[in-house]
Amino acid sequence: MNILYVTPMWSGLKDLILEGKTEPRGMPAFLRPLKRLRDEGHQVTLLVGTPTPEQPLVISVPWLVKEDVICVKWQANGTQKLLSPWRMYQAVRQQLKLKSYDFVYGHGSLSVVGNLAANHANVPCGMRLYGTFLADKATGGPATQVRKQHPLEYYAYRLPKKFMLMTNDGTRGNHVYEALCPKQTEPPYRFHFWLNGVEPTKSEGRKTAEDQPFLFFPARLARWKQQHLAVELLHELHEKGHKTLRLQFAGHIQDHAYWKEIQARAKQLGLERYVTHIGTRPAQEMAQLYNDAFAVLSLYQVSNLGNVSIEALANGALVAALKDGSLDEVIVDGENGLLFSDTKEGADKLAALLADPSATARIREEALRRAGTSFDSWSERITREMDLIEAAVQT
Template structure:
């Protein structure tokens, strides 16, 4: 039985505010993954009282080394640091660092559950929302030990690598990522899996998810507002009037494979195409990719921006002619969706469910990830430079995809809040 305060009245007065408690190991970001912040803000904007308990990973080489702490108005944030920072930052080898990270992750789950129990003793919640693996496991712990207070339990995943592990029968990888599998299996009232091309709905089915309800939704992508004038922005970047502008937007992590984009750029130079390649984002691969651009002889044609606020990302995207995304798993992340929304010429890989969005020669250029694509992709891009009619055809195709398939962020978040509220009313 869910808490009556969510829908009831008190002595004939107006209904009490609904209350939601988030448990997460993902802190708010300004320079990537906007949905982490958009979710609690959507509940706040719908009149909910929102608490957000979060473990922040402050490792210098981690995802928050370049992110300031954010405390959104109207959201009560309780923040603590991931433990074992010195051990996880060890230079003794990746394997040892990984082991310490797994131990720290377990400690984060226990800490989130403990802090969640304490928060619920102080003030009950109508909904407990476990965000990603650590938050989901913490929410499940609260339910198992009877500390949830009868709250509706929601689990949320931003995608998953488990599908790839299962399809590839990667037994060792499955074993060391048992926490992910347990989180996907965990019972809850509602599980929300992002349709990011990693086929998370299939992973939930194959691991035997015990969720009572499933929502499999793609993220939103808004039409950017207040863009800087394109030519003026390009001039400030030092881009010539006849130069082709390529862009990649991502955290610079190994599996994002920005090196593939650099290889394409090298081939474009060999073909005599005048271009500038904008690599937008920061991360652990930044220095290695800079060195690679020098080794390939294209350093003068590549601009590494470092991490930039999301509002500025749109200006870089707007300035570009071609968007490149060549991740290892799936490419249906927010940058690709934003490129579709903005009608860009898209170069990507046919992995995960990316092929459901991009059709080669119709709405973009998409290639077999098992092959070295640098030469064929560069050749096709060079053809787009020469063949304006084909380039226009691809832009029309990708705009059609945007019209038919994309949500705005408002629509996406309204659907989530509405579904949670309907479950409370049952």
């Protein structure tokens, strides 16, 4: 197949095409299917929306080549907010004239542009969304308000296509689909709502001494992921007498101003030497960190059913997360993880487990056991996505 991807510059994609890394540190749900397509011999061209299209490509992985990556200027603020969709639309149209494509695959915020251009050119297309911020607005008010405030997202749900594949990450994308998809006898596309896959990586057993426990918060550093709450949680645990407990962050620092605020708060609380950021880490090292950490934190504002929680559970970690409803079908509080409403409750529950190693071990064992029956492997999950694409091209 000859496939045209229309996509933003995801953090993991940036690792591979701008920084020359051989192992991406983010967005496996985007990159793993892309790699499978390339490995199976399909031709994939990437149209990538980025604020810096002039930045030279640096690619070291053998399954991507510079000739198949085209960067297009895309900015989501100022006057560029209006110009960017039109610029990307023209780029898609140009590609569809230059080559005969079997399928257009739109991803994330740029997906609707690929959808629109493919429809105009009569080329089969699909849409891949990784979550949504629209649930409250789409289900709590008129659709016209969503159309006015978020036109790209609104029309993503309205336009005909072969399928829409949405990650079930707890942000209630299925509710947005029900609210915004046109109500008609024959829906304009098939909607699929799937969990991400997992690929547990065997660690070498716990290496952290019992008297050197740490909390681990692996996530792109962004304000909506609420890493600052982890500092408050650490402070409350120190106040309870757990003075050796540390906090490690990992992941891309997307918002440097936010990181400075976190550092300032840690210093204010006298915790600066207990709070560190270790950057991005390869999968094998992440598996070891999941294993070594006393608890893996997920304190997001929107949803906590993300890659981190799934991967940590699959590696037998103690996941400690905000109780927002997103993990209710995955974690039973106190059985295979911890759920809490605020940092005070979280500190109480974690303190109890710090004093009871046998209870902690039981939760970790149950997390590992249940993960084996709750999640597909990445290989299984990607095969299902490949089947969607092939069916879309054939019908």
